[in-house]
Amino acid sequence: QVQLVESGGGVVQPGRSLRLSCAASGFTFSSCGMHWVRQAPGKGLEWVAVISYDENYKYYADSVKGRFTISRDKSKNTLYLQMNSLRPEDSAVYYCAKGGRDILTGGDYWGQGTLVTVSS
Amino acid sequence: DVVMTQTPLSSPVTLGQPASISCRSSQSLVHNNGNTYLSWLQQRPGQPPRLLIYKISNRFSGVPDRFSGSGAGTDFTLKISRVEAEDVGLYYCMQTTQFPWTFGQGTKVEIK
Numbered sequence: 001q002v003q004l005v006e007s008g009g010g011v012v013q014p015g016r017s018l019r020l021s022c023a024a025s026g027f028t029f030s031s032c033g034m035h036w037v038r039q040a041p042g043k044g045l046e047w048v049a050v051i052s053y054d055e056n057y058k059y060y061a062d063s064v065k066g067r068f069t070i071s072r073d074k075s076k077n078t079l080y081l082q083m084n085s086l087r088p089e090d091s092a093v094y095y096c097a098k099g100g101r102d103i104l105t106g107g108d109y110w111g112q113g114t115l116v117t118v119s120s
Numbered sequence: 121d122v123v124m125t126q127t128p129l130s131s132p133v134t135l136g137q138p139a140s141i142s143c144r145s146s147q148s149l150v151h152n153n154g155n156t157y158l159s160w161l162q163q164r165p166g167q168p169p170r171l172l173i174y175k176i177s178n179r180f181s182g183v184p185d186r187f188s189g190s191g192a193g194t195d196f197t198l199k200i201s202r203v204e205a206e207d208v209g210l211y212y213c214m215q216t217t218q219f220p221w222t223f224g225q226g227t228k229v230e231i232k
Contacts, residue, residue: 045214104216105216107161107214107221110171
């Protein structure tokens with residue numbers, strides 16, 4: 001069965017960096033686009049970034065563009081989110097979500113999430 | 121960005137009775153390829169989101185047939201034919217026709 005397990009969250013000071021990971025299993029990782037979506041405590045869902053199955057396309061929300069970088073390692077079936085220059089408003093649970101080969105499809109499976117808290 | 125607006129934001133329902141949630145987008149969700157990428161997600165308390173419906177009306181694997189989706193263009197609806205206790209939670213519409221993906225504010229379904 002499809003499994004997505006996020007890790008790497010924690011408490012970090014403003015301006016610092018953090019790298020999130022999402023270990024994928026149960027499907028052909030190299031054939032699927034992958035997304036990061038976040039949810040601030042008690043708030044709704046905010047899409048963060050996507051990487052296509054072939055890494056030819058990467059898109060970011062304006063709120064993270066230039067600070068966050070999405071990447072993947074097909075040999076490890078792992079998705080990453082490098083987060084630099086973190087701000088208090090980046091505090092949220094970060095979910096990875098499986099996409100399809102078509103970059104417009106996705107959100108069919110979600111991980112349990114990892115909590116990031118940006119605070120001094 | 122496409123703005124997604126859900127109504128109502130709260131829906132108290134009696135067990136066994138139907139529930140309906142509306143979602144309106146600020147622009148048409150019909151892609152150039154003819155598909156409409158409108159999905160519905162369920163988020164139970166303390167859980168991650170779960171896909172219920174994709175491309176307006178297609179139930180995802182394992183989703184009970186009491187859930188159904190309909191609509192076109194900019195107006196969409198999620199219906200639960202008979203609400204069960206396990207349906208309590210937040211429901212979000214989501215568009216993936218264009219980036220950035222955007223979500224509705226969420227509708228809370230609770231039992232009266």
